[in-house]
Amino acid sequence: MSPTRPLRVAFVVPDLAVGGAERHVTTLVSRLDRGMFDPSVICLGEEGGLFPALAASGVPGTALHRSKRQALQCLVELVRELRRATPDVVVLRGYNAETLGRLAAVLARVPRTVIWVHNSEGLGPRSPLRRLVDAVLDPVTDAYFGVAHAQVPYLVEDLHLPRHKVRIIHNGVEPAHPDTGALPATRTDLGLGEDDLVVGIVAALRPEKDHETFLEAAALVAAADARARFLVVGDGVRRPALEALADRLGISDRVVFTGVRDDVGSLLATVDVFVLSSSSDCFPMALLEAMASGLPSVCTAVGGVPEVLEDGVSGYLVPPRDPTTLAHRVIRLLGSEEGRRSFGAAARSRVEADFTLERSVEEAQRRLLEVASPPRAGHAAGRPLRLTLVLDEAFIGGVEMLMLDVFRAFDPRVVEPSLICLRAAGPLAADYRASGFQVDAMERSGKYDLRTLPRLVRSLRRSRADAVLVSHHHRASLALGRLAARVARVPVTLVAAHDMDLTNVGGRVLPRWAVATLREADALALLAPSQGEYLHREEGVGRRPWSRTREVVIPNGVVVGPLPDETARAAARARLSLPADAFVAGIVARLSPQKAHHVLLEAFAALRRSHSRARLVVVGGGPREQELRQLATDLGLGDSVQFTGILRDVPDVLPAFDVSCLSSVHEGVPVAVIESMAAAIPVVATDCGALRDIVVDGEHGWLVPVGDAQALADRLCRLAEDGALRQQLGAAARKRVEERYRIDQTARGYEELLVDLVGNR
Numbered sequence: 001m002s003p004t005r006p007l008r009v010a011f012v013v014p015d016l017a018v019g020g021a022e023r024h025v026t027t028l029v030s031r032l033d034r035g036m037f038d039p040s041v042i043c044l045g046e047e048g049g050l051f052p053a054l055a056a057s058g059v060p061g062t063a064l065h066r067s068k069r070q071a072l073q074c075l076v077e078l079v080r081e082l083r084r085a086t087p088d089v090v091v092l093r094g095y096n097a098e099t100l101g102r103l104a105a106v107l108a109r110v111p112r113t114v115i116w117v118h119n120s121e122g123l124g125p126r127s128p129l130r131r132l133v134d135a136v137l138d139p140v141t142d143a144y145f146g147v148a149h150a151q152v153p154y155l156v157e158d159l160h161l162p163r164h165k166v167r168i169i170h171n172g173v174e175p176a177h178p179d180t181g182a183l184p185a186t187r188t189d190l191g192l193g194e195d196d197l198v199v200g201i202v203a204a205l206r207p208e209k210d211h212e213t214f215l216e217a218a219a220l221v222a223a224a225d226a227r228a229r230f231l232v233v234g235d236g237v238r239r240p241a242l243e244a245l246a247d248r249l250g251i252s253d254r255v256v257f258t259g260v261r262d263d264v265g266s267l268l269a270t271v272d273v274f275v276l277s278s279s280s281d282c283f284p285m286a287l288l289e290a291m292a293s294g295l296p297s298v299c300t301a302v303g304g305v306p307e308v309l310e311d312g313v314s315g316y317l318v319p320p321r322d323p324t325t326l327a328h329r330v331i332r333l334l335g336s337e338e339g340r341r342s343f344g345a346a347a348r349s350r351v352e353a354d355f356t357l358e359r360s361v362e363e364a365q366r367r368l369l370e371v372a373s374p375p376r377a378g379h380a381a382g383r384p385l386r387l388t389l390v391l392d393e394a395f396i397g398g399v400e401m402l403m404l405d406v407f408r409a410f411d412p413r414v415v416e417p418s419l420i421c422l423r424a425a426g427p428l429a430a431d432y433r434a435s436g437f438q439v440d441a442m443e444r445s446g447k448y449d450l451r452t453l454p455r456l457v458r459s460l461r462r463s464r465a466d467a468v469l470v471s472h473h474h475r476a477s478l479a480l481g482r483l484a485a486r487v488a489r490v491p492v493t494l495v496a497a498h499d500m501d502l503t504n505v506g507g508r509v510l511p512r513w514a515v516a517t518l519r520e521a522d523a524l525a526l527l528a529p530s531q532g533e534y535l536h537r538e539e540g541v542g543r544r545p546w547s548r549t550r551e552v553v554i555p556n557g558v559v560v561g562p563l564p565d566e567t568a569r570a571a572a573r574a575r576l577s578l579p580a581d582a583f584v585a586g587i588v589a590r591l592s593p594q595k596a597h598h599v600l601l602e603a604f605a606a607l608r609r610s611h612s613r614a615r616l617v618v619v620g621g622g623p624r625e626q627e628l629r630q631l632a633t634d635l636g637l638g639d640s641v642q643f644t645g646i647l648r649d650v651p652d653v654l655p656a657f658d659v660s661c662l663s664s665v666h667e668g669v670p671v672a673v674i675e676s677m678a679a680a681i682p683v684v685a686t687d688c689g690a691l692r693d694i695v696v697d698g699e700h701g702w703l704v705p706v707g708d709a710q711a712l713a714d715r716l717c718r719l720a721e722d723g724a725l726r727q728q729l730g731a732a733a734r735k736r737v738e739e740r741y742r743i744d745q746t747a748r749g750y751e752e753l754l755v756d757l758v759g760n761r
Helices: 020-031 051-056 068-085 095-107 128-140 151-158 180-190 211-224 239-248 264-268 285-292 323-334 337-354 357-372 398-409 429-434 452-463 475-487 512-516 529-539 566-575 597-608 625-634 650-656 671-678 709-721 723-740 743-760
Strands: 007-013 037-043 061-063 089-092 112-116 143-146 166-168 197-202 228-233 255-259 273-276 297-300 315-318 385-391 415-421 438-441 467-471 492-496 523-526 550-553 584-588 615-619 641-645 659-662 683-686 701-704
Touching (some): 007 020, 007 068, 007 357, 037 068, 051 061, 089 095, 095 112, 095 128, 112 357, 143 357, 151 429, 180 264, 197 285, 211 323, 228 264, 239 255, 264 285, 273 285, 273 323, 285 297, 297 323, 315 323, 323 337, 337 566, 337 650, 385 398, 385 743, 398 415, 398 743, 415 743, 452 475, 475 492, 475 512, 492 743, 523 529, 529 550, 584 650, 597 615, 597 625, 615 650, 625 641, 650 671, 659 671, 659 709, 671 683, 683 709, 701 709, 709 723
Parallel strands (some): 007 037, 007 089, 037 061, 089 112, 143 166, 197 228, 197 273, 273 297, 297 315, 385 415, 385 467, 415 438, 467 492, 584 659, 659 683, 683 701
């Protein structure tokens, strides 16, 4: 690629027949930035029903009109087309395209080759011949793009693809704005009555979509609710068999088979509950489109569906091949208009936050540019650096969740991360594994378990780790991780400090023995310059030769999604049962002494004296929960304070807040504050830790003295009375996060440090 011209990308597909994967191709290529990309499409077979849409978008396309039996002729013509187009990258989808496309790319001397995988397990094992072909062609494959994190185990463990070549790019759709004026006409055309409740499925009539389960559930729903009608959108060779099944079940007069339609958006506008009954699926576009249309869904929990649909929030997840459970969930939604409205709002909010077409295209563009650029050497041997994070246990905590996001944001060509837990794997380990990262547990039984160190040494040697990272607040890993790295001759050891101001509570960030041996570490990763100043001033870091090491500031970051709108706000408030007109303060923090929730409760009690409709949401769990609940009762706060417990999807509930609070006595760089700012929520926090580096007082919110409940209450009162000020502070907070605290910036910081350190070694 020349910097003076766009990147030429050729997509090679079997055809552009109507289907989710095919729509993904046509939508993506039409949206690529033409200043950066010059796309084209080659169909090995016929054009397909979506080909006219491709032509209308101005993307050049051609069809070779070859069948599977004409593989040799197809290969010759494909080489000719690629030589004519001279692409920088060829992207392949579908088995024939994957095989012939890679051979043609080699013969046409295309610099980079990518396979985009849209399927997951459940379609049957690959034949020995196909496995052999895949293994032979892997060296000429630069990357494998997937569409769901749930694919990673399938791609790596079942197909034996190299983990460092796998990147996940979620599908995306445009949030729908249905033409409600056309709704009566559409219903009439489909033979639906005005009072009918419509249950719809949009899927090609293929075996893995399991329409049989849908129809069997439909029969149960029909018996329970006379208003129910059923819409089957899609076509295929199985249609006669499915129509016969509907007749045998006695529901043929209540089921409409529409065939292939190009007005799916209008059809979804007639649907009350959306259903997918697949026995195997990956990341269905139809589900995204239904959610973007504000529909509640009932779907089987297969493939990447649970990554999109949150059970009990935006719909229901049910087991595959279980028509009874599927029917019960549909009946529940048909019986509650309020439930359908609440789930639908949450579904739309979820798509707008995480699965927009704009976001998907941006990520695809970034990944294509990464593939096209010369790979950054992670190691002299040409492989990525192997980084092992050593923790005591993978709790659901700020540091652990931050590192999971960092792992996901690493460039797999540069860093191949893994996790070792000295005790049990912990509740967050499943998320690490689901994202494709190796997790080992040493099963340490106690403080003096002498088996831990040799086990850790063996694990590091077995993985041939290039670097070990330990966190200051996991004390066992801080000691044993560094020692094991030295014994195993791991080239680089990093210590990450995530706290400060512990002298306020009689504690230390780094134990004295850790400071006295800091020279043995290759670098100390800090969150902010002020944290380094604190460690030097209060804990003696750098004061003596043995307490000195390289110090690098790598700020925490978050995944910055689309800006939440009123729909997201309404969905979040509905989920938390909060009044639409209430002023809502929220705190996301572990219920521990460090977070000093009692100060916030006292401030909120003062706020309530002048603002009776104020509400406080306390997100988190911990040892002080019962004490804080009792304090809320003693302060007469009653139902105005809601304790949610631990939530795994905090960004989804943040739009419910008008202000985000933090009353801590000590902090580092709290991720919850950055997530709040990313959601354009102003912050009122105590002036401790590195919060001064994040929040500029009066610009993104306010900082108040530690322990000063009255100052905190005064700031809350001011925000409660001035909605324009809240909006102004929130917009500035969002901009600050976009500029300084993105998770990809955090990952790049670690990558650059690791490459530098290991390269010097």
